[in-house]
Amino acid sequence: MLTELSIRNFAIIDHITITFNEGLTVLTGETGAGKSIIIDAVQLLAGGRASVEFVRHGQEKAEMEGLFSIDYQSHPIFSVAKQYGVEIQDDQVVLHRVITASGKSICRVNGKLVTLAILREFGKTLIDIHSQHETQSLMVPENHIELLDLYDQQEISQVKEEYTYLFKKLQTLKKRYKDLTENEQEMAHRLDLLEFQLNEIEQADLTPDEDIALEKERNHLMNYERIYKGVHDAYQALYGEQKGIEWLNIAKQSLQDISNYDNTISEKAEELSNYYFLIEEISMDLRNFQESLEYDPNRLNEIESRLNEISRLKKKYGQTVNEILSYMGRIEEEIEQIRNKDSHLSKLAEQMKDLENDTYLEAKQLHDLRRKASESLVEDVHRELKGLYLEKATFSISFNPCINHLNELDGDKATSLHKNGFDQVKFMISTNSGEPLKELSKVASGGELSRIMLVLKKIFARHQGVTSVIFDEVDTGVSGRVAQAIAEKIFQISNQSQVLCITHLPQVAAMADIHKFISKDESNNRTTTTVSELxxxxxxxxxxxxxxxxxxxxxxxxxxxxxxxxxxxxxxxxxxxxxx
Known part of the structure; x- marks a missing residue:
C-alpha cells in the first residue's frame, strides 16, 4: 500500500507530506482546493506523462516521492525489480520523480536512477488510478484477455505458459524460414560476409581460453624481476648457515632431547619436527623454481602481438576468445544452411507444420478454459450489477478469433495465433433492456460507466495484485440509492486493496476509514494547498x-x-x- 506521499512545488502545492493507512481513505474539499492535483502527482509518480505546467510558478522543479509497503512476497513488483536490477529491502519501494522547469524528468526507484518507461513498469504494479476522464486498463479491449486469464489464473496459467513456450519457438522457426527465403542477391551478400568472417577467425587458429592463458603469461614475464627477487630472498632466508631452517633444526633437536620428561614437550617436539621437514621441502621447491625461471623478451613480444590480434577479433566477434569461437560455430551452421538452403527449407517447413499444430492445440485448450471462466465471470458481474441497481444490464464476453490462413477453426474459418492464443476477447455491456451489447468504451452515461467500472474493479482487484486503487470522482452523475450502493462497493474494494477516493458524495465520504480534508490558503499573495485528517x-x-x-x-x-x-x-x- 501507499504509506507516505511527499509533494513539493507542484501546481499550487508548496510542500505537503501525507501519510496513508490500509482500507478506505477519502479526500474531500472545495472545488479547486487541490484534490485532483494530489492524484495528478501520484499519477506522475507512477510514470504518467508530465508537463512543465505542473512546476509551481517561480520554482526550478517539482518533486514527488512515494513510499509503498509490499504485503506479500508473490507481488509482481519483485519480478519487475529483479528484471531491472533494483534491490528491495524490508518489503518497501520508494518511487521518486523530479520534473524540472525545462521539461526534463529524473526518475528513481529505491534510489536507483531509471528511465521513465521503467518507472512506469513499477508504477503499474503498485497503483491503479480511475477517473471520469481517463481511459484505464479495463476500458482497453486489448487488456480484456489478460484480465480474463487473471480471473481464473489457477486453471489457465499452466496451459498459457506451455502455449507461450511453443509460440515463441514457432516464431523463431518462422524467422529462420523467412531469413532463408529472402532474395538471392541478399543471401549471396550474406554468404560472402559470413565466409569472410569464418576465414578470418579460422586463420587466427584460436584455442579455448587462449586470451586468459596469454594474459597470465604476459603478467608473469612483465614482472620477472620482482618474482625472481622475491623467490631468491625467500630461499636465502630459509636455507644456509645461520638461516631459518638451521635455527628450526636447533629448536627441534632441543625439544627432542627433553621430550621424554613431559608429554606436552613431546607433542610440541613432534609438531615442530613436522614443520621443519615441511619448510625444508618448501625451500627446495623455491630453489628449483628459481632455477627454472627464465626471461625471454622475444616471447613477451610474441605474446603482445598475439594479444593484439585477439583484441582486434574481439572488437568484431565477441568479448572473449570463447565467445569468438562460439560465434564461429554459429556462422558455420548458418553458412551450411545457406549453401543447402532448399533442404533446410524443407526441414523447417515440416518442423513448422508440426509445431504449429501443437501450438494450435494448446491455443484451443486456452480457448476452452477461457470460455468456461467467462461463464463464471459473467455471473459474478451480473450479481454485482444488481447491487448497484443495474438489474436490467447485460454483461457478455465476446470471443472472436484472429482470422488468417494458418489453421482451420469451425470448418471454413481460419485462425491466426498471437501471444495469447487465437482469441480476441472483448467485454460487452447493455445497460437497458432491448439495447444491443456495446463495448465498455462506448457506454454513454457517466453514471452507468462509473457503476460498471466499480463492479469490474471489485472483481479484478483481488486478481491484479495492485497495491493501491485510486478513484478520482468516479461517483459523478449519481445520487440517491445509487450513491449509497457505490459507497458500499468502494468500501468492499478497500477490503482487498488500499483505496484512495476523491468524492463529492457524502455517502462515500461517510464510509471512510480515514477522512482527509483538502483546503487552500493564501499567504504572501501565494495560494497553497494543505491536508488535514478530520x-x-x-x-x-x-x-x-x-x-x-x-x-x-x-x-x-x-x-x-x-x-x-x-x-x-x-x-x-x-x-x-x-x-x-
Missing part, C-alpha cells in the same frame, strides 16, 4: 457541508450522523460476513 466532529461538519452545499444546519448534522451510523453498521456487517 476528527469525528470535523467529519460530521464536513459531511453536513457536502449535504447542504453551503450553510451548516442542525438537520444536516443529524443527517451526517445518520450516514456515519449507517456506514458503521454496514462495515460491521461486512466484517461479520468475512469472519463467518
Amino acid at each position: 476528527t469525528l466532529n470535523e467529519q460530521i461538519n464536513e459531511l453536513s457541508r457536502m449535504i447542504t452545499g453551503t450553510k451548516l444546519t442542525e438537520t444536516a448534522k443529524e443527517h451526517a450522523k445518520e450516514l456515519l451510523d449507517l456506514a458503521t453498521d454496514f462495515k460491521s456487517m461486512q466484517v461479520n460476513k468475512v469472519n463467518s
Whole structure:
C-alpha cells in the first residue's frame, strides 16, 4: 500500500507530506482546493506523462516521492525489480520523480536512477488510478484477455505458459524460414560476409581460453624481476648457515632431547619436527623454481602481438576468445544452411507444420478454459450489477478469433495465433433492456460507466495484485440509492486493496476509514494547498457541508450522523460476513 506521499512545488502545492493507512481513505474539499492535483502527482509518480505546467510558478522543479509497503512476497513488483536490477529491502519501494522547469524528468526507484518507461513498469504494479476522464486498463479491449486469464489464473496459467513456450519457438522457426527465403542477391551478400568472417577467425587458429592463458603469461614475464627477487630472498632466508631452517633444526633437536620428561614437550617436539621437514621441502621447491625461471623478451613480444590480434577479433566477434569461437560455430551452421538452403527449407517447413499444430492445440485448450471462466465471470458481474441497481444490464464476453490462413477453426474459418492464443476477447455491456451489447468504451452515461467500472474493479482487484486503487470522482452523475450502493462497493474494494477516493458524495465520504480534508490558503499573495485528517466532529461538519452545499444546519448534522451510523453498521456487517 501507499504509506507516505511527499509533494513539493507542484501546481499550487508548496510542500505537503501525507501519510496513508490500509482500507478506505477519502479526500474531500472545495472545488479547486487541490484534490485532483494530489492524484495528478501520484499519477506522475507512477510514470504518467508530465508537463512543465505542473512546476509551481517561480520554482526550478517539482518533486514527488512515494513510499509503498509490499504485503506479500508473490507481488509482481519483485519480478519487475529483479528484471531491472533494483534491490528491495524490508518489503518497501520508494518511487521518486523530479520534473524540472525545462521539461526534463529524473526518475528513481529505491534510489536507483531509471528511465521513465521503467518507472512506469513499477508504477503499474503498485497503483491503479480511475477517473471520469481517463481511459484505464479495463476500458482497453486489448487488456480484456489478460484480465480474463487473471480471473481464473489457477486453471489457465499452466496451459498459457506451455502455449507461450511453443509460440515463441514457432516464431523463431518462422524467422529462420523467412531469413532463408529472402532474395538471392541478399543471401549471396550474406554468404560472402559470413565466409569472410569464418576465414578470418579460422586463420587466427584460436584455442579455448587462449586470451586468459596469454594474459597470465604476459603478467608473469612483465614482472620477472620482482618474482625472481622475491623467490631468491625467500630461499636465502630459509636455507644456509645461520638461516631459518638451521635455527628450526636447533629448536627441534632441543625439544627432542627433553621430550621424554613431559608429554606436552613431546607433542610440541613432534609438531615442530613436522614443520621443519615441511619448510625444508618448501625451500627446495623455491630453489628449483628459481632455477627454472627464465626471461625471454622475444616471447613477451610474441605474446603482445598475439594479444593484439585477439583484441582486434574481439572488437568484431565477441568479448572473449570463447565467445569468438562460439560465434564461429554459429556462422558455420548458418553458412551450411545457406549453401543447402532448399533442404533446410524443407526441414523447417515440416518442423513448422508440426509445431504449429501443437501450438494450435494448446491455443484451443486456452480457448476452452477461457470460455468456461467467462461463464463464471459473467455471473459474478451480473450479481454485482444488481447491487448497484443495474438489474436490467447485460454483461457478455465476446470471443472472436484472429482470422488468417494458418489453421482451420469451425470448418471454413481460419485462425491466426498471437501471444495469447487465437482469441480476441472483448467485454460487452447493455445497460437497458432491448439495447444491443456495446463495448465498455462506448457506454454513454457517466453514471452507468462509473457503476460498471466499480463492479469490474471489485472483481479484478483481488486478481491484479495492485497495491493501491485510486478513484478520482468516479461517483459523478449519481445520487440517491445509487450513491449509497457505490459507497458500499468502494468500501468492499478497500477490503482487498488500499483505496484512495476523491468524492463529492457524502455517502462515500461517510464510509471512510480515514477522512482527509483538502483546503487552500493564501499567504504572501501565494495560494497553497494543505491536508488535514478530520476528527469525528470535523467529519460530521464536513459531511453536513457536502449535504447542504453551503450553510451548516442542525438537520444536516443529524443527517451526517445518520450516514456515519449507517456506514458503521454496514462495515460491521461486512466484517461479520468475512469472519463467518
